Amino acid sequence: MLSTMQDEPLSLATLLRYASTFVGDSTVSTWTGTGVRTMTYRELGADAARLANALRELGIGIGDRVGTFMWNNNEHMVAYIAAPAMGAVLHALNIRLFPEQLVYVANHAEDQVVLVDGTLLPMFAQYLPNLKTVRHVIVVNGDASTLSAPEGVKVHDYTELLAAQPDTYDFPIIDERSAAAMCYTSGTTGDPKGVVYSHRSNWLHAMQVCSPSSMGFSGADNVLAIVPLFHANAWGLPYAALMSGASLLMPDRFLQPGPLLEMMAAQQPTFAAAVPTIWGGMLAGLAAHPQDITHLRSVVVGGSAVPPSMMRAFEEKHGVRILHAWGMTETSPLGSVAHPPAGVTGEDEWAYRYTQGRFPASVQARLVADDGSVVPNDGASLGELEVRGPWITGSYYSPDGAEVDPEKFDDGWLRTGDVGKISRDGYLTLVDRSKDVIKSGGEWISSVDLENAVMGHPAVAEAAVIGVPDEKWDERPLVAIVLAEGAEAKADELRDFLADKFAKWQLPERWTFIAEVPKTSVGKFDKKRLRAQYADGDLTVTTLS
Amino acid sequence: MLSTMQDEPLSLATLLRYASTFVGDSTVSTWTGTGVRTMTYRELGADAARLANALRELGIGIGDRVGTFMWNNNEHMVAYIAAPAMGAVLHALNIRLFPEQLVYVANHAEDQVVLVDGTLLPMFAQYLPNLKTVRHVIVVNGDASTLSAPEGVKVHDYTELLAAQPDTYDFPIIDERSAAAMCYTSGTTGDPKGVVYSHRSNWLHAMQVCSPSSMGFSGADNVLAIVPLFHANAWGLPYAALMSGASLLMPDRFLQPGPLLEMMAAQQPTFAAAVPTIWGGMLAGLAAHPQDITHLRSVVVGGSAVPPSMMRAFEEKHGVRILHAWGMTETSPLGSVAHPPAGVTGEDEWAYRYTQGRFPASVQARLVADDGSVVPNDGASLGELEVRGPWITGSYYSPDGAEVDPEKFDDGWLRTGDVGKISRDGYLTLVDRSKDVIKSGGEWISSVDLENAVMGHPAVAEAAVIGVPDEKWDERPLVAIVLAEGAEAKADELRDFLADKFAKWQLPERWTFIAEVPKTSVGKFDKKRLRAQYADGDLTVTTLS
Incomplete structure (x- = not known):
């Protein structure tokens, strides 16, 4: 039996029309270093129409990719909604990628046109000669004449381009x-992989962002989007703001703690979103120059795990509630958000808030063991997190139709590569990456848990744990220790230190003392290199009995 | 270009699985007159599985209609989610329909099985012999043996039926x-018309109910559902509660102000939903026996316009915020909700809150004039409200495929039959029903505005305004006045009373004094009968020059 409901598509064109009329008085504002440039959503709608007209004149049609190489600002928001609303595909390029990766993703996505911030022109100029499909560059807030374009590439000035166009577009x-937008993962191994969001997925995801179970946006909000628009679908902030009538505050290139705090003092945002590093910097800034930030009703932090100490410092010193969230480019990105259950208080509440949180109804989640069996949500059993739902990717973008990394998908579920446990009441706690978890005799040992625990010993500066082959148990942990300057500790002493924190079978026998833990370009432990050093026999290993 | 997103359907089966696991500790509770019967969503999931198994054994399959004839209680919630989750179609029968209408809708929908509350058995027993398609009656909380069933109809006891079934279901x-559920309009003219909600429409609508722009449900809520589950898709409360993990509080048959207030004192709900009549009764109850009701963070009122005095009384005397909302069976039912814009205070804020509110992004709205042209949202121009969107009906249910009332649809839009204006910032104010608005020389005059204004005269007890044919202006208003007991007033005096409230061309010339305004069975002004009386020459009309 079919329903009688209208078959109305979820469409970002509808969203743009709604935002620029029904909530047209809401605003997007960009910090200039001393104040803000503000446009209403009504004006945003007019500029989006002008940009769409201009892009059409440049030959952009349904499905063509429109790149951006920009900070978070008003003009970036115009492109963010104009491109998908006209049927094109927004591709916000990550300005922090390594040059070869940037060139790779722009070519892989076949970007036809790129909007570039004036301040980023020198950087972009280096990449441009290698961008094979780009035919037009639109310079925003800069001097277009300074860009020398290769043969066949035309350079335009954003303001002039828009001034010549009508402010309506059908x-x-x-x-x-x-497709509405695409984003590439910045995986540490292999080429970046593309995820293509749809109008449907972005609409549903924006509705979820608006839910109090996630970020709870309403027309009363002024949302500070520190997370870059090119990072993991901008965490859904732009479309959720347009949907709810929340106003947006954009930091442009002023991303240091000082300017961010100055902007917050002046603009009093009610909500903000950024990765932990930014909030760590803000805490330090606030310690040096105290400032009331209770205008923030809440702050969402994701991208990597938030240290509990940071959450407590924000709440106890500054009266601001940090929401811990989990997501990834492949999941649009929400994901779980750690709102504690009703009625839970004190340390119990904190324990819930330290978790990665609870999933919304639209994101199905399960934990899967090595043998493919689903493990129970009992708060103890570990498994790889798999998710499915209407805003979870079902594949990676492939221009030629060849499957990309099919092993990342399991019978309709996305394998996240994260290992964790889920409580009976649905809260996720991640303990490791699946490639790092140690699989010992059919049981899993979290490398991260061992690292965190052993780093609590005063003699230990840093510790990295990897799984190494073991004849009896398949794998056992090897602990690589960097001693604190001038400190001394033996392997057995460190193992004793762990004895009351882990089950006996989890305690490591193999230890090595090294000068430093190898790191990736972004400062994460490079366990791949550590594994190679072990395999090559470059590490001196003590094995306790 | 297609997206890479998973093609995961929005499904109430997914919702049930989510609610009974990830938010399985949330509860639905039914008032017993002295306390509550409570079940967790985990238990709700188990009972839903048992009911689905039982219904399958009774021959219910995908698309078959499962009727309910019940108060709001735990068992009704079980049926509300079990039937659509198993692919059947929930049809909550309005227990307050006239007998012939009840029989009509159950036969029209072809209900195969009906769950009936024990307390409603005597009433249902009268209808049962005329229900042509019902093969099974399931008696909930009552004595099944008291129901004498016609040939071919089997009677079951709910508890026994479920006890025999496993607590899982695929x-x-x-x-x-x-189709997931259906609901019939209780239109004042013609046969009731059926609307069939889908899994998609109910899912999207539930997400919207959870949005702070609408009702803002979260896991911290305890939602008192006074609005019957059979009324306009239960305003979306059941599925939104399951989605957000809000708990539900059900009043069962205890719908008088005294028991409702007693239940509220005991159960401290955070949110409640009901029609204005209920809230009027509560206000009177609170006046007689004061009670703290500030546990209610908010209350949504819809179904008919809320008197401003009631909104102010709740806020000023009891500290509870009433949300005015508009919707109809055909719109799932949300609809607009009157949250004022950010930063608006005092009387300006009240003015926004008295409106029917603002639409969410998923509900497109426009005003259309008699000639089919769209009138601007300028806060003044009147038009018939038309809406479209994924949870707006595109037709009425027709078992034989014949179009039902096609004139209610306009090129993909639903014609609501409501006449109003929309402000530049998107707030709807309804002024009349389209069949009652007076179309004078191409301009519209609100019959309701004239009625409300003239009823402000001390000599007037009641007034009803209808449009009557006029040679020059097509239509002009006729005011039918019921004088207050012992009072006297002439037509010209009443017109003078209106002179500073309306434009000169809107002032009525035609007046008639009557003993009482004819009323419908639910107490509304019956303008159809008034028009017939005028056409038949039964009214003595004074025409002022």
């Missing part, structure tokens, strides 16, 4: 499963 | 556009 309503 | 994921 934005088409296309199939809701059509 | 709920199928079906096409999201499949």
Whole structure:
């Protein structure tokens, strides 16, 4: 039996029309270093129409990719909604990628046009000669004449381009499963992989961001989007703001703690979103120059795990509630958010808030063991987190139709590569990456848990734990220790230190003392190199009996 | 270009699985008159599985209609989610329909099985012989043996039926556009018309109910559902509660102000939903026996316009915020909700809160004039409200495929039959029903505005305004006045009383004095009968020059 409901597609063109009329008085503002440039959503709608007209004149049609190489600002928001609303596909390029990766993703996505911030022109100029599909560059807030373009590439000035266009556009309503935007993962191994969001997925995801179970946006909010628009679908902030009528505050290139705090003092945002590093910097800034930040009703932090000490410092010293969240480019990115259950208080509440949180109804989640069996949500059993749902990717983008990394998908579920446990009441706690977890006799040992525990010993500066082959148990942990300057500790002493924190079978026998833990370009432990050093026999290993 | 997102259907089976696991500790509770019967969502999931198994044994399959004839209680919630989750179609019968209407809708929907509350058995027993398609009656909380069933109808006891079944069921994921539930309009003219909600529409609508722009449900809520589950898709409360992990509080048959207030004192709900009549009764109850009701963070009122005095009394005397909302069976039912814009205070804020509110992004709205042109959202121009969107009906249910009332649909939009204006910032104010608005020389005059204004005269007890034919202006208003007991007033005096409240061309010339305004069975002004009396020459009309 079919329903009688209208078959109305979920469409970002509808969202743009709504935002620029029904909530047209809401605003997006960009910090200039001393104040803000503000446009209403009504003006945003007019500029989006001008940009769409201009892009059409440049030959952009349904499904063509429109790149951006920009800070978070008003003009970036115009592109963010104009491109998908006209049926094109927004591709916000990560300005922090290594040059070869940036060139790779722009070519892989076949970006036809790129909007570039004036301040980023020198950087972009280096990449441009290697961008094979780009035909037009639109310079925003800069001097277009300073860019020398290769043969066949035209350079335009954003303001001039828009000034020549009408402020209306007949934005088409296309199939809701059509591409709206794309984002590449910045995986540490292999080439970046593309994820293509749809109108449907972005609409549903924006509704979820608005839910109090996630970020709870409403027209009363002024949302500070520190997370870059190119990072993991901008955490859904732009479309959720347009949907709820929340206003947006954009930091542009002023991302240091000092300017961010100055902007917050002046603009009093009610909500903010950024990775832990930014909040760590803010805490230090606030310690040096105290400032009331209770205008923030809440702050969402994701991208990597938030240290509990940071959450407590924000709440206890500054009266601001940090929401811990989990997500990834492949999941749009929400994901779970750690709102504690009703009625839970004190340390119990904190324990819930330290978790990665609870999933919304639209994101199905399960934990899967090595043998493919689903493990129970009992708060103890570990498994790889798998998710599915209407805003979870089902594949990676492939221009030629060849499957990319099919092993990342398991019968309709996305394998996240994260290992964790889920409590009976649905809260996720991640303990490791699946490639780092140690599989010992059919049981899993979290390398991260061992690292955190042993780093609590005063003699230990840093510790990295990897799984190494073991004849009896398949794998056992090897602990690589960097001693604190001038400190001394033996392997057996360190193992004794762990004895009351782990089950006996989890305690490591193999220890090595090294000068430093190898690190990736972004400062994470490079366990791949550590494994190679072990395999090559470069490490001196003590084995306790 | 297609997206890489998973093609995961929106499904109430997924919702049930989520609610009974990830938020399985949340509860639904039913008031017993002295306390509550409570079940967790985990137990709700188990009972839903038992009911689904039982229904399958009774021959219910995908698309078959499962009727309910019940108060709001735990068992009704079990049926509300079990039936759609198993692919059947929930049809909550309005226990307050006239007998012939009840029989009509149950036969029209072809209900196969009906769950009936024990307390409603005597009433249902009268209808049962006329229900042509019902093969099974399941008696909930009552004595099944008291029901004498016609030939071919089997009577079952709910508790016994469920006890015999396993507590798991492999709920199928079906096409999201499949029917999930149906509801009939209780239109004052003609036969009731059926609206069939889909899994998709109910899912999206539940997400919207959870949004702070609508009701803002979260796991911290305890939602008192006074609005009957059979009324306009239960305003979306059941599925939104399951989605957000809000707990539900059900009043069962205890719908008088005294028991409702007693239940509220005991159960401290954070949110409640009901029509204005209920809240009016509560206000009177609170005046007689004061009680703290500030546990209610907010209350949503819809179904008919809320008197401003009631909104102010709740806020000023009891500290509870009333949310005015508009919707109809055809719109799932949300609809607009009157949250004022950020930063608006005092009387300006009240003015926004008296409106029917603002639409969410998923509900497109426009005002259309008689000639089919769209009128601007300028806060003044009147038009018939038309809406479209994924949870707006695109037709009425027709068992034989014949179109029902096609004139209610306009090129993909639903014609609501409501006439109003929309402000530049998107707030809807309804002024009349389209069949009652007076179309004078191409301009519209609100009959309701004239009625409300003239009823402000001390000599007037009641007034009803209808449009009557006029040679020059097509239509002009006729005011039918019921004088207050012992009072006297002439037509010209009453017109003078209106002179500073309306434009000169809107002032009525035609007046008639009557003993009482004819009323419908639910107490509304019956303008159809008034028009017939005028057409038949039964009214003595004074025409002022």
